[in-house]
Amino acid sequence: MYNLDLNQMSKNEFLTTYWQKKPVVIRQGFKDFVDPIAADEFAGIAMEEMVQSRLISKRNGEWQAEFGPFESYEHLGERDWSLVIQALDNFSEEAAELIEPFRFLPHWRLDDLMASFATEGGSVGPHVDNYDTFICQGSGKRHWRVGDNGRHSEVIAHEALLHVEPFEAIIDVELEAGDILYIPPGFPHEGVALEPSMSFSIGFRANSAISLLSGFADHLIDNELGGQLLQDPQRKAITNSGEITNSDYANIKQQLQNLLDDDKLFKNFVGNFLTNAKHELDLMPSDEPFEAAEVSELLAIHAIKRLGGLRAFYFEDTLNDGVFYLNGEQINFNSEIAPVIKLLCNQVVVTPSELAPWSTNEHFVTLMVGLLDQGYWFWTEAE
Numbered sequence: 001m002y003n004l005d006l007n008q009m010s011k012n013e014f015l016t017t018y019w020q021k022k023p024v025v026i027r028q029g030f031k032d033f034v035d036p037i038a039a040d041e042f043a044g045i046a047m048e049e050m051v052q053s054r055l056i057s058k059r060n061g062e063w064q065a066e067f068g069p070f071e072s073y074e075h076l077g078e079r080d081w082s083l084v085i086q087a088l089d090n091f092s093e094e095a096a097e098l099i100e101p102f103r104f105l106p107h108w109r110l111d112d113l114m115a116s117f118a119t120e121g122g123s124v125g126p127h128v129d130n131y132d133t134f135i136c137q138g139s140g141k142r143h144w145r146v147g148d149n150g151r152h153s154e155v156i157a158h159e160a161l162l163h164v165e166p167f168e169a170i171i172d173v174e175l176e177a178g179d180i181l182y183i184p185p186g187f188p189h190e191g192v193a194l195e196p197s198m199s200f201s202i203g204f205r206a207n208s209a210i211s212l213l214s215g216f217a218d219h220l221i222d223n224e225l226g227g228q229l230l231q232d233p234q235r236k237a238i239t240n241s242g243e244i245t246n247s248d249y250a251n252i253k254q255q256l257q258n259l260l261d262d263d264k265l266f267k268n269f270v271g272n273f274l275t276n277a278k279h280e281l282d283l284m285p286s287d288e289p290f291e292a293a294e295v296s297e298l299l300a301i302h303a304i305k306r307l308g309g310l311r312a313f314y315f316e317d318t319l320n321d322g323v324f325y326l327n328g329e330q331i332n333f334n335s336e337i338a339p340v341i342k343l344l345c346n347q348v349v350v351t352p353s354e355l356a357p358w359s360t361n362e363h364f365v366t367l368m369v370g371l372l373d374q375g376y377w378f379w380t381e382a383e
Contacts, residue, residue: 027179035198099113140198
């Protein structure tokens with residue numbers, strides 16, 4: 001387990017002073033840091049078809065980018081290239097533990113854990129991200145420059161790479177293992193490896209109004225909702241047929257507003273939308289269906305662990321009504337098991353001592369049989 005040290009700042013002090021305001025270097029945020037994954041294993045993960053990986057290099061002053069899976073790296077030489085993997089938390093339990101110290105931020109804001117291995121001189125180039133990121137330096141050293149927020153002209157360095165023009169640095173540092181660089185959205189930055197190194201970035205994203213509206217429209221279409229036609233049975237004759245009157249405009253606007261004001265409808269959309277997996281899950285459904293008696297017995301002696309990348313959320317005012325959301329779906333359950341559902345959503349691992357009181361509850365055992373069968377949770381040793 002990794003313990004986050006904010007250099008004598010409380011978590012609320014960090015949020016008040018820096019979160020979405022300005023970047024900061026947190027020296028030795030993780031003391032005695034050891035990479036959760038070796039470079040060779042990291043390269044092996046990039047060989048998998050379902051993994052989103054990229055190779056970024058610079059040759060003769062020209063940027064190059066390739067997309068995985070990758071079988072070999074010998075052709076790249078010994079410097080000036082980086083291997084980047086998105087959603088490493090979906091494929092490495094050990095790497096996923098890096099997310100745990102950042103649970104003081106809501107999990108629905110989490111994007112993923114991105115990681116990179118870079119040779120000397122390796123970089124992805126100067127760029128701007130639209131999310132908050134905590135860059136945790138692993139083995140090796142990297143030189144990081146961060147510019148100020150503002151208008152930064154974009155440059156297409158390669159069809160797969162969107163860079164920004166050179167910027168003046170407000171932070172110019174070398175990071176060593178355990179150092180953390182926090183960067184809010186909109187601040188240009190560039191990291192260059194000074195030696196072979198690993199880096200791990202925990203990103204937190206907010207959804208744009210466009211993505212929410214687009215997702216809401218898809219939700220309405222998929223569930224055949226919102227098809228009611230505009231009604232105006234009290235209409236009066238008008239003189240100017242080309243005019244959209246203020247009352248008609250208000251009626252049209254209210255038609256959409258009624259959908260947003262329907263809390264049951266909109267919360268169902270938000271729950272489904274926010275629990276949709278950002279990247280493909282490494283699901284391994286059980287070979288044979290679990291039996292309820294077997295699950296009941298195991299719940300009393302084994303911990304359960306949530307699959308990497310799986311999202312499970314609840315609303316504080318619907319949990320006791322027997323509703324939570326999992327991987328893009330609304331899940332209904334008997335409200336008497338609400339306390340243990342809360343544990344499933346809040347914790348990656350739920351211990352035997354936390355599970356034992358529920359191990360003979362028919363409603364919980366039945367739910368867990370289905371979740372285990374699908375591979376959403378799996379048995380693990382208590383930590």
